[in-house]
Amino acid sequence: MALVRSxxxxxxxxAALEAIPLDAVSDPDGAKLFDAVEQVPNKRxxxxxxxxxxxxxxxxxxxxxxxxxxxxxETESTDLIxxxxxxxxxxxxTDVAYFKAGTRVMFGSDTNPGLxxxxxTVEQAVxxxxxxxxxxxxxxxxxxxSLAEKELPETREVWEQTLMLPAGDTRVSTF
Amino acid sequence: MPVLPTTAFDKTKAAxxxxxxxxxxxxxxxxxxxxxxxxxxxxxxxVVDLKQPDAKGVNxxxxxxxxxxxxxxxxxxxxxxxxxxxxxxxxxxxxxxKVQFFWVDPSDAAGKVRLMSDEFDCACVRGGTxxxxxxxxxxxxxxxxxxxxxxxxxxxxxxxx
Numbered sequence: 001m002a003l004v005r006s007x008x009x010x011x012x013x014x015a016a017l018e019a020i021p022l023d024a025v026s027d028p029d030g031a032k033l034f035d036a037v038e039q040v041p042n043k044r045x046x047x048x049x050x051x052x053x054x055x056x057x058x059x060x061x062x063x064x065x066x067x068x069x070x071x072x073x074e075t076e077s078t079d080l081i082x083x084x085x086x087x088x089x090x091x092x093x094t095d096v097a098y099f100k101a102g103t104r105v106m107f108g109s110d111t112n113p114g115l116x117x118x119x120x121t122v123e124q125a126v127x128x129x130x131x132x133x134x135x136x137x138x139x140x141x142x143x144x145x146s147l148a149e150k151e152l153p154e155t156r157e158v159w160e161q162t163l164m165l166p167a168g169d170t171r172v173s174t175f
Numbered sequence: 176m177p178v179l180p181t182t183a184f185d186k187t188k189a190a191x192x193x194x195x196x197x198x199x200x201x202x203x204x205x206x207x208x209x210x211x212x213x214x215x216x217x218x219x220x221x222v223v224d225l226k227q228p229d230a231k232g233v234n235x236x237x238x239x240x241x242x243x244x245x246x247x248x249x250x251x252x253x254x255x256x257x258x259x260x261x262x263x264x265x266x267x268x269x270x271x272x273k274v275q276f277f278w279v280d281p282s283d284a285a286g287k288v289r290l291m292s293d294e295f296d297c298a299c300v301r302g303g304t305x306x307x308x309x310x311x312x313x314x315x316x317x318x319x320x321x322x323x324x325x326x327x328x329x330x331x332x333x334x335x336x
Contacts, residue, residue, distance in 0.1 A: 002282030080189055133281035134193075169282070173186040 003085060003168035004132040010039055010063060012131040013089065013165065017061055020125040022113075033121055034093065036060045045092055046147035046156050053094075059118065061093035066162070070170060079175040084134070085167040092145070093118060094158040105157040106144065115144060115159040122161065134166035190289050190331075194279040197250050197319065199262065199299060201272035207262050209317060211250035214278070216329070219245045246321040248276055248292070249302060254311045262317065263301055270299045274319045277335070291333035295323040 020033040035057040040048045042064045052060040070083040094105075096112040108114025113121070119142055128136035142161035195214035200206040221243040224236035253259055263270055274297045280289035302316035321327055 002280075080186065082191060133283075169191065171186050171189065171191065173184050173189075175184060 002171070004134060004166075006065070006087065006167065009087060009131055009165050009167055010065070010089075013063060013126075013137070013163075014039060016126050016129055016131070017063070017091070017122070020121060024121075024125075033118065033125075034059050034061045037063065039063045039065075042066060042090070045158075049092065049094065049147065049156060049158065059093065059095040059113075061091055061122075064090040064092060066090050068167070069164070079173065081170070081172040081174060083170040083172075085169060086138075087165040087167045089163045089165055091122065091161040091163060092147075092158050093122070093161075094156065115157070119159045119161060126163075132166060132168065134168055136166070138164040138166075140164060190278075191280050191282070192278045192289060193281050195250055196277040196279065197248070197274055197317065198277070198294075199270075199272060199274045199297075199317075199319070201262075201270045201299075204272070207258070209250055209253070209258055209262065210255070211253055213251040214276070215249040215251060217245075217247045217249065218327075244326065246323075246327050247318055248274075248321075248327075249316050249318045251303065251316045252313070253315045253317065254313070256305070256312055256315055259301060259315045259317060262299065266301050266305075268300075271322070272297065272299065274299070276319075286334060286336065288333050288335045289331065291330050291335065293328040293330075295321055295327055297322055 014037050017034060017037045018032065021028045022031040022033050036052045037060070038048070038052060040062050045062060045064065049060060049062060052062075066088040069086045069088055071086065073082045073084060093115075095108075095114065095118055104112065104114065106115050108117050123139055126137055127139045130136050140162040142159060145158050145160040147156040147158055192214075193212070195211045197209040197211070198206055199209060220241050222239045223242045225238040225240070226234040227237045229235050260266070273294050274292075275294035276290075276292040277288050278290035283289055297319045300318050300320070302318045303314040305315045306313040
């Protein structure tokens with residue numbers, strides 16, 4: 001087995017997200033796209049995002065491990081198993097308009113980039129980035145999502161983006 | 176009585192190569208690094224035999240001797256058409272020079288490479304039919320035909336910097 005440790009992968013993803021500039025063209029060394037990036041478990045996401053936004057944070061991103069997938073490679077030897085490991089991860093992010101409703105959340109305004117712009121900036125910066133020797137980050141489906149929990153007064157508009165992180169391989173002999 | 180071997184199969188010796196690098200230095204020019212996913216390490220050894228009749232008069236080979244060897248390495252499935260063209264200067268051109276190969280297992284420890292060839296004299300030509308349309312450009316190959324007066328040396332678990 002030649003697995004890439006999950007802690008190393010997720011730390012690399014967090015660092016990549018934290019390094020994205022808000023404006024890569026005119027101010028690449030200026031403000032960052034996200035004020036906070038946190039690794040969280042897949043539960044009570046609205047509450048966890050709310051906690052991050054308190055404290056004058058504007059744009060925040062949650063890294064949520066979803067599942068570890070193993071893809072078996074077709075080989076001529078059925079007795080020597082080779083599987084590639086991939087971590088499926090959801091990024092859940094929003095911006096200053098988190099508390100706003102309507103088009104400003106999705107399409108942005110003079111004062112906030114909006115979810116579409118955030119999503120594309122993340123895609124440009126992170127897609128294909130190699131966090132291990134096993135290849136680049138693969139983006140899969142993404143889209144807007146409303147987070148709601150009982151104790152919160154309203155739903156929260158966020159963007160959820162699914163990624164696959166190459167995470168090493170498994171080599172097993174069955175003979 | 177013969178002894179039955181009980182040696183367990185060592186799966187760590189099964190090589191998993193994900194990248195093939197060719198570092199090609201055309202004569203008189205700078206080195207070019209070619210990165211590929213798939214490569215064929217070709218080696219044909221022609222063997223002639225000496226036959227003698229057995230007790231029943233049936234000719235059987237009793238000695239073999241190598242008489243001819245042809246070696247080449249092909250980097251296949253190159254989507255990088257720019258490098259193919261810049262390496263050769265055209266799709267039906269040939270360049271001579273020296274080449275060295277590195278075959279990398281992603282689990283290789285730092286400073287190690289799963290397989291490495293020596294640097295050997297070669298002629299480089301294109302192979303494969305290049306197919307375009309609707310997806311990645313497919314199939315160009317670069318063939319490195321050995322011109323070394325001796326076999327290509329391939330070293331497992333080689334040390335590199």
